[in-house]
Amino acid sequence: MRSAQGTANGTEGLRAQNLSQILTMVHRDGPLSRAELTRRTGFNRSTVGALVLALTEKNLVRETEPVGGRVGRPSPIVRVNPGIAALAVNPDIDALTVGVVGLGGHVHARVRRETAGIPTLEEAVRLTGAMVSELQPVLGGIDRLLGVGIALPGLVNAGTGRVLVAPHLGWRDADLTGPFGTAVDLPAVAANDASLGSLAESIFGAAVGVADSVYLNGSASGIGGGIVTGRTQLVGSRGYGGELGHTLVRPGGSSCHCGRSGCLDAEVRLERLLGAAGLDGGGIEALEDVLADSPGPGIRSEAERQVELLTVALVNFVNIFDPSLIILGGFLGSLVDFAGTSLEDQVNSASLAGRVTVRRAALGPELLLVGAAELAFQPLLASPA
Protein backbone atom coordinates (compact mmCIF):
# COMPACT_ATOMS: atom_id res chain seq x y z
CA MET A 1 0.00 0.00 0.00
CA ARG A 2 1.22 3.43 -0.88
CA SER A 3 0.04 6.36 1.15
CA ALA A 4 -0.55 9.86 -0.15
CA GLN A 5 0.72 11.43 3.07
CA GLY A 6 4.27 12.06 1.89
CA THR A 7 6.96 13.86 3.80
CA ALA A 8 6.30 17.31 5.18
CA ASN A 9 8.51 18.71 2.46
CA GLY A 10 6.81 17.18 -0.55
CA THR A 11 3.27 16.74 0.75
CA GLU A 12 1.63 19.33 -1.50
CA GLY A 13 3.52 18.17 -4.57
CA LEU A 14 2.67 14.55 -3.87
CA ARG A 15 -0.99 15.35 -3.26
CA ALA A 16 -1.15 17.27 -6.56
CA GLN A 17 0.42 14.30 -8.30
CA ASN A 18 -2.11 11.90 -6.76
CA LEU A 19 -5.05 14.14 -7.73
CA SER A 20 -3.67 14.22 -11.28
CA GLN A 21 -3.43 10.44 -11.35
CA ILE A 22 -7.05 9.90 -10.23
CA LEU A 23 -8.51 12.58 -12.53
CA THR A 24 -6.51 11.35 -15.55
CA MET A 25 -7.63 7.79 -14.87
CA VAL A 26 -11.36 8.55 -14.87
CA HIS A 27 -10.93 10.98 -17.78
CA ARG A 28 -9.24 8.37 -19.94
CA ASP A 29 -10.81 5.11 -18.79
CA GLY A 30 -14.36 6.24 -18.01
CA PRO A 31 -16.37 5.79 -14.80
CA LEU A 32 -14.56 3.71 -12.16
CA SER A 33 -15.61 2.59 -8.72
CA ARG A 34 -13.66 3.79 -5.68
CA ALA A 35 -12.68 0.15 -5.13
CA GLU A 36 -11.26 -0.03 -8.67
CA LEU A 37 -9.36 3.26 -8.19
CA THR A 38 -7.92 1.84 -4.97
CA ARG A 39 -6.83 -1.30 -6.79
CA ARG A 40 -5.30 0.57 -9.75
CA THR A 41 -3.46 3.26 -7.81
CA GLY A 42 -2.32 1.12 -4.90
CA PHE A 43 -3.34 3.94 -2.50
CA ASN A 44 -5.28 2.95 0.60
CA ARG A 45 -9.05 3.33 0.66
CA SER A 46 -9.22 6.43 2.82
CA THR A 47 -6.62 8.18 0.63
CA VAL A 48 -8.68 7.51 -2.49
CA GLY A 49 -11.77 8.77 -0.64
CA ALA A 50 -10.01 12.02 0.31
CA LEU A 51 -8.67 12.58 -3.21
CA VAL A 52 -12.08 11.94 -4.79
CA LEU A 53 -13.66 14.33 -2.30
CA ALA A 54 -11.13 17.04 -3.22
CA LEU A 55 -11.85 16.54 -6.95
CA THR A 56 -15.60 16.60 -6.23
CA GLU A 57 -15.28 19.89 -4.36
CA LYS A 58 -13.55 21.35 -7.40
CA ASN A 59 -16.51 20.09 -9.51
CA LEU A 60 -14.11 18.04 -11.66
CA VAL A 61 -15.65 14.65 -10.84
CA ARG A 62 -18.97 13.36 -9.58
CA GLU A 63 -19.86 10.34 -7.52
CA THR A 64 -22.96 8.22 -7.93
CA GLU A 65 -24.21 5.11 -6.22
CA PRO A 66 -23.83 2.01 -8.37
CA VAL A 67 -26.98 0.47 -9.83
CA GLY A 68 -28.05 -2.99 -8.72
CA GLY A 69 -28.40 -4.17 -5.18
CA ARG A 70 -25.49 -6.22 -3.95
CA VAL A 71 -25.21 -7.31 -0.38
CA GLY A 72 -22.81 -5.16 1.63
CA ARG A 73 -21.79 -1.58 1.11
CA PRO A 74 -21.39 -0.86 -2.62
CA SER A 75 -18.45 1.20 -3.85
CA PRO A 76 -19.52 4.59 -5.32
CA ILE A 77 -18.80 5.21 -9.00
CA VAL A 78 -16.50 8.14 -9.83
CA ARG A 79 -16.92 9.86 -13.18
CA VAL A 80 -15.59 13.08 -14.71
CA ASN A 81 -17.81 16.14 -14.99
CA PRO A 82 -18.23 16.58 -18.78
CA GLY A 83 -19.22 20.20 -18.09
CA ILE A 84 -15.51 20.90 -17.69
CA ALA A 85 -14.75 21.46 -21.36
CA ALA A 86 -12.54 22.91 -24.06
CA LEU A 87 -13.17 24.39 -27.49
CA ALA A 88 -11.60 22.57 -30.43
CA VAL A 89 -10.93 24.09 -33.85
CA ASN A 90 -9.93 22.34 -37.07
CA PRO A 91 -9.29 24.65 -40.03
CA ASP A 92 -9.03 22.97 -43.44
CA ILE A 93 -9.02 24.08 -47.07
CA ASP A 94 -12.74 23.52 -47.60
CA ALA A 95 -14.27 24.08 -44.17
CA LEU A 96 -13.78 25.06 -40.57
CA THR A 97 -14.97 22.73 -37.82
CA VAL A 98 -15.50 23.89 -34.24
CA GLY A 99 -16.43 21.68 -31.33
CA VAL A 100 -17.15 21.79 -27.62
CA VAL A 101 -15.57 18.77 -25.93
CA GLY A 102 -15.90 17.86 -22.26
CA LEU A 103 -13.65 15.80 -20.01
CA GLY A 104 -13.91 12.13 -20.86
CA GLY A 105 -13.83 12.98 -24.59
CA HIS A 106 -17.52 13.86 -24.53
CA VAL A 107 -18.41 15.92 -27.62
CA HIS A 108 -21.18 18.35 -26.66
CA ALA A 109 -21.38 19.98 -30.08
CA ARG A 110 -19.68 19.92 -33.46
CA VAL A 111 -20.30 22.49 -36.17
CA ARG A 112 -18.76 22.37 -39.65
CA ARG A 113 -18.95 25.42 -41.88
CA GLU A 114 -17.84 25.20 -45.52
CA THR A 115 -15.79 28.12 -46.76
CA ALA A 116 -16.07 29.77 -50.17
CA GLY A 117 -12.39 29.22 -50.84
CA ILE A 118 -9.25 28.33 -48.93
CA PRO A 119 -9.47 30.47 -45.78
CA THR A 120 -6.63 32.78 -44.81
CA LEU A 121 -5.50 32.63 -41.19
CA GLU A 122 -7.36 35.88 -40.49
CA GLU A 123 -10.56 34.54 -42.06
CA ALA A 124 -10.32 31.29 -40.08
CA VAL A 125 -9.84 33.24 -36.85
CA ARG A 126 -12.81 35.50 -37.62
CA LEU A 127 -15.05 32.56 -38.56
CA THR A 128 -14.03 30.72 -35.37
CA GLY A 129 -15.16 33.71 -33.30
CA ALA A 130 -18.50 33.83 -35.14
CA MET A 131 -19.10 30.08 -34.84
CA VAL A 132 -18.30 30.10 -31.12
CA SER A 133 -20.86 32.90 -30.65
CA GLU A 134 -23.44 30.67 -32.35
CA LEU A 135 -22.59 27.88 -29.92
CA GLN A 136 -23.73 29.99 -26.95
CA PRO A 137 -26.80 27.79 -26.26
CA VAL A 138 -24.43 24.83 -25.76
CA LEU A 139 -21.82 26.86 -23.92
CA GLY A 140 -24.51 28.06 -21.50
CA GLY A 141 -24.65 24.52 -20.12
CA ILE A 142 -20.88 24.24 -19.68
CA ASP A 143 -19.46 24.73 -16.18
CA ARG A 144 -15.99 25.84 -17.19
CA LEU A 145 -14.09 26.31 -20.46
CA LEU A 146 -10.41 25.55 -20.05
CA GLY A 147 -9.04 26.69 -23.37
CA VAL A 148 -9.04 26.17 -27.11
CA GLY A 149 -7.12 23.47 -28.95
CA ILE A 150 -6.29 23.87 -32.64
CA ALA A 151 -5.73 20.89 -34.96
CA LEU A 152 -3.96 22.15 -38.08
CA PRO A 153 -3.04 20.28 -41.28
CA GLY A 154 0.56 21.48 -41.32
CA LEU A 155 3.85 21.60 -39.48
CA VAL A 156 3.14 23.10 -36.08
CA ASN A 157 5.65 23.80 -33.35
CA ALA A 158 3.59 22.80 -30.33
CA GLY A 159 6.01 24.58 -27.98
CA THR A 160 5.74 28.01 -29.58
CA GLY A 161 2.23 27.64 -31.02
CA ARG A 162 3.48 28.72 -34.45
CA VAL A 163 2.84 27.12 -37.81
CA LEU A 164 5.99 26.60 -39.88
CA VAL A 165 4.00 25.77 -42.97
CA ALA A 166 0.50 24.50 -43.74
CA PRO A 167 1.10 24.00 -47.47
CA HIS A 168 -2.45 23.50 -48.72
CA LEU A 169 -3.83 26.33 -46.60
CA GLY A 170 -0.91 28.54 -47.67
CA TRP A 171 -0.22 29.57 -44.07
CA ARG A 172 3.49 30.09 -43.37
CA ASP A 173 5.57 31.02 -40.35
CA ALA A 174 2.72 32.56 -38.37
CA ASP A 175 1.52 32.69 -34.78
CA LEU A 176 -1.55 30.49 -34.37
CA THR A 177 -2.29 30.46 -30.67
CA GLY A 178 -2.24 34.26 -30.24
CA PRO A 179 -4.97 35.15 -32.75
CA PHE A 180 -7.24 32.14 -32.08
CA GLY A 181 -6.89 32.60 -28.31
CA THR A 182 -7.76 36.30 -28.55
CA ALA A 183 -10.79 35.56 -30.78
CA VAL A 184 -12.40 33.33 -28.15
CA ASP A 185 -10.75 34.87 -25.08
CA LEU A 186 -9.20 31.61 -23.88
CA PRO A 187 -5.68 30.20 -23.62
CA ALA A 188 -4.84 28.44 -26.90
CA VAL A 189 -2.70 25.47 -27.86
CA ALA A 190 -2.00 24.05 -31.33
CA ALA A 191 -0.55 20.93 -32.93
CA ASN A 192 -0.50 18.98 -36.17
CA ASP A 193 -3.89 17.39 -36.93
CA ALA A 194 -2.59 13.87 -37.54
CA SER A 195 -0.58 13.90 -34.29
CA LEU A 196 -3.76 14.87 -32.44
CA GLY A 197 -5.76 12.18 -34.26
CA SER A 198 -3.14 9.66 -33.20
CA LEU A 199 -3.33 10.93 -29.61
CA ALA A 200 -7.14 10.74 -29.53
CA GLU A 201 -7.18 7.19 -30.91
CA SER A 202 -4.57 6.08 -28.38
CA ILE A 203 -6.66 7.42 -25.46
CA PHE A 204 -10.27 6.85 -26.51
CA GLY A 205 -10.22 4.95 -29.79
CA ALA A 206 -8.83 2.00 -31.69
CA ALA A 207 -5.27 2.16 -30.30
CA VAL A 208 -5.96 2.04 -26.55
CA GLY A 209 -3.16 0.01 -24.95
CA VAL A 210 -1.35 -0.59 -28.28
CA ALA A 211 2.42 -0.10 -27.97
CA ASP A 212 3.32 0.11 -31.67
CA SER A 213 0.96 1.74 -34.12
CA VAL A 214 0.98 3.85 -37.25
CA TYR A 215 -1.80 6.37 -37.70
CA LEU A 216 -2.62 8.09 -40.98
CA ASN A 217 -5.10 10.93 -41.23
CA GLY A 218 -6.65 11.93 -44.54
CA SER A 219 -8.24 15.38 -44.65
CA ALA A 220 -9.14 17.75 -47.47
CA SER A 221 -5.65 19.21 -47.04
CA GLY A 222 -3.89 15.91 -47.44
CA ILE A 223 -2.34 13.09 -45.49
CA GLY A 224 -0.48 13.33 -42.20
CA GLY A 225 0.84 10.65 -39.92
CA GLY A 226 1.57 9.75 -36.35
CA ILE A 227 3.91 6.95 -35.34
CA VAL A 228 3.84 5.37 -31.90
CA THR A 229 6.74 3.04 -31.23
CA GLY A 230 7.27 1.41 -27.84
CA ARG A 231 4.39 3.55 -26.47
CA THR A 232 6.25 6.75 -27.44
CA GLN A 233 5.17 9.10 -30.19
CA LEU A 234 7.93 9.66 -32.72
CA VAL A 235 8.44 13.41 -32.99
CA GLY A 236 11.82 13.94 -34.65
CA SER A 237 14.51 16.50 -33.82
CA ARG A 238 12.24 19.55 -34.20
CA GLY A 239 8.81 18.00 -33.74
CA TYR A 240 8.03 17.69 -37.43
CA GLY A 241 8.44 13.91 -37.76
CA GLY A 242 5.74 11.64 -39.15
CA GLU A 243 5.11 13.34 -42.50
CA LEU A 244 4.07 10.01 -43.96
CA GLY A 245 2.11 11.68 -46.76
CA HIS A 246 5.34 12.33 -48.63
CA THR A 247 6.13 8.67 -49.16
CA LEU A 248 6.68 7.88 -52.85
CA VAL A 249 3.92 5.60 -54.14
CA ARG A 250 3.95 6.24 -57.92
CA PRO A 251 7.23 7.26 -59.55
CA GLY A 252 6.58 10.01 -62.11
CA GLY A 253 3.06 10.53 -60.72
CA SER A 254 1.16 13.71 -59.90
CA SER A 255 3.25 16.65 -58.73
CA CYS A 256 3.25 17.27 -55.01
CA HIS A 257 3.47 20.59 -53.17
CA CYS A 258 6.71 19.35 -51.59
CA GLY A 259 8.39 19.70 -55.00
CA ARG A 260 8.52 16.04 -55.89
CA SER A 261 5.98 13.88 -57.70
CA GLY A 262 4.10 10.68 -56.96
CA CYS A 263 3.84 11.22 -53.18
CA LEU A 264 0.97 9.49 -51.32
CA ASP A 265 -0.34 12.99 -50.52
CA ALA A 266 -0.50 13.88 -54.22
CA GLU A 267 -2.10 10.63 -55.38
CA VAL A 268 -4.55 9.71 -52.63
CA ARG A 269 -6.71 12.79 -52.29
CA LEU A 270 -10.19 13.55 -51.00
CA GLU A 271 -10.89 16.07 -53.77
CA ARG A 272 -10.29 13.40 -56.44
CA LEU A 273 -12.77 11.07 -54.74
CA LEU A 274 -15.35 13.84 -54.38
CA GLY A 275 -14.83 14.76 -58.04
CA ALA A 276 -15.22 11.13 -59.18
CA ALA A 277 -18.40 10.87 -57.09
CA GLY A 278 -19.77 14.00 -58.72
CA LEU A 279 -19.85 15.82 -55.40
CA ASP A 280 -19.26 19.53 -55.05
CA GLY A 281 -18.30 19.84 -51.37
CA GLY A 282 -19.85 18.01 -48.45
CA GLY A 283 -16.51 16.62 -47.33
CA ILE A 284 -15.88 13.18 -45.93
CA GLU A 285 -19.42 12.59 -44.71
CA ALA A 286 -20.84 13.15 -48.21
CA LEU A 287 -18.23 10.78 -49.65
CA GLU A 288 -19.13 8.10 -47.09
CA ASP A 289 -22.78 8.29 -48.12
CA VAL A 290 -21.88 7.72 -51.77
CA LEU A 291 -19.48 4.85 -51.03
CA ALA A 292 -22.00 3.15 -48.76
CA ASP A 293 -24.84 3.38 -51.24
CA SER A 294 -23.89 1.37 -54.39
CA PRO A 295 -21.21 3.69 -55.85
CA GLY A 296 -21.08 4.15 -59.64
CA PRO A 297 -18.19 2.98 -61.86
CA GLY A 298 -16.37 6.36 -61.81
CA ILE A 299 -16.03 6.60 -58.04
CA ARG A 300 -15.42 2.84 -57.75
CA SER A 301 -12.39 2.91 -60.05
CA GLU A 302 -10.93 6.02 -58.39
CA ALA A 303 -11.42 4.49 -54.93
CA GLU A 304 -9.80 1.23 -56.11
CA ARG A 305 -6.86 3.17 -57.58
CA GLN A 306 -6.37 5.04 -54.29
CA VAL A 307 -6.63 1.86 -52.20
CA GLU A 308 -3.90 0.29 -54.37
CA LEU A 309 -1.54 3.26 -53.89
CA LEU A 310 -2.37 3.47 -50.19
CA THR A 311 -1.38 -0.20 -49.92
CA VAL A 312 2.06 0.61 -51.38
CA ALA A 313 2.62 3.19 -48.63
CA LEU A 314 1.30 0.96 -45.84
CA VAL A 315 3.62 -1.88 -46.86
CA ASN A 316 6.55 0.55 -46.55
CA PHE A 317 5.41 1.62 -43.07
CA VAL A 318 5.04 -2.01 -41.95
CA ASN A 319 8.55 -2.81 -43.18
CA ILE A 320 10.03 0.25 -41.47
CA PHE A 321 8.13 0.45 -38.16
CA ASP A 322 6.75 -3.09 -37.62
CA PRO A 323 3.51 -1.84 -36.01
CA SER A 324 0.88 -4.25 -34.72
CA LEU A 325 -1.86 -1.85 -35.73
CA ILE A 326 -2.42 0.68 -38.53
CA ILE A 327 -5.26 3.13 -37.97
CA LEU A 328 -6.70 5.14 -40.83
CA GLY A 329 -8.68 8.28 -40.07
CA GLY A 330 -10.59 10.86 -42.10
CA PHE A 331 -11.35 9.84 -45.71
CA LEU A 332 -8.74 7.06 -45.46
CA GLY A 333 -11.14 5.43 -42.99
CA SER A 334 -13.81 5.61 -45.71
CA LEU A 335 -11.39 3.75 -48.03
CA VAL A 336 -10.90 1.04 -45.36
CA ASP A 337 -14.65 0.42 -45.31
CA PHE A 338 -14.76 0.47 -49.11
CA ALA A 339 -11.90 -2.04 -49.49
CA GLY A 340 -13.05 -4.37 -46.74
CA THR A 341 -10.59 -7.04 -45.61
CA SER A 342 -8.67 -7.00 -48.91
CA LEU A 343 -6.64 -3.95 -47.83
CA GLU A 344 -5.31 -5.66 -44.72
CA ASP A 345 -4.73 -8.92 -46.64
CA GLN A 346 -2.71 -7.16 -49.33
CA VAL A 347 -0.62 -5.20 -46.83
CA ASN A 348 0.20 -8.41 -44.97
CA SER A 349 1.01 -10.46 -48.04
CA ALA A 350 3.30 -7.77 -49.47
CA SER A 351 5.21 -6.88 -46.29
CA LEU A 352 8.19 -8.88 -45.14
CA ALA A 353 7.19 -10.07 -41.71
CA GLY A 354 4.55 -10.19 -39.08
CA ARG A 355 0.88 -9.58 -39.15
CA VAL A 356 -0.59 -6.13 -38.88
CA THR A 357 -4.21 -5.20 -38.25
CA VAL A 358 -5.58 -2.37 -40.40
CA ARG A 359 -8.53 -0.61 -38.85
CA ARG A 360 -10.38 2.63 -39.41
CA ALA A 361 -10.24 5.23 -36.64
CA ALA A 362 -12.89 4.56 -34.00
CA LEU A 363 -13.75 8.19 -33.25
CA GLY A 364 -15.10 9.09 -36.70
CA PRO A 365 -15.67 12.75 -37.57
CA GLU A 366 -15.09 13.81 -33.95
CA LEU A 367 -11.54 12.47 -33.92
CA LEU A 368 -9.54 15.67 -34.47
CA LEU A 369 -11.74 17.70 -32.12
CA VAL A 370 -11.24 15.16 -29.33
CA GLY A 371 -7.47 15.28 -29.96
CA ALA A 372 -7.38 19.08 -29.99
CA ALA A 373 -9.40 19.27 -26.75
CA GLU A 374 -7.05 16.76 -25.15
CA LEU A 375 -4.24 19.23 -25.74
CA ALA A 376 -6.24 21.94 -23.97
CA PHE A 377 -6.98 19.57 -21.05
CA GLN A 378 -3.31 18.83 -20.39
CA PRO A 379 -2.63 21.61 -17.83
CA LEU A 380 -5.69 20.67 -15.74
CA LEU A 381 -4.99 16.94 -15.91
CA ALA A 382 -1.38 17.52 -14.90
CA SER A 383 -2.30 19.77 -12.00
CA PRO A 384 -5.96 19.62 -10.89
CA ALA A 385 -5.10 21.33 -7.61
Ligand SMILES: [Zn+2]
Ligand atom coordinates in the same frame (compact mmCIF):
# COMPACT_ATOMS: atom_id res chain seq x y z
ZN1 LIG B 1 5.30 15.28 -51.39
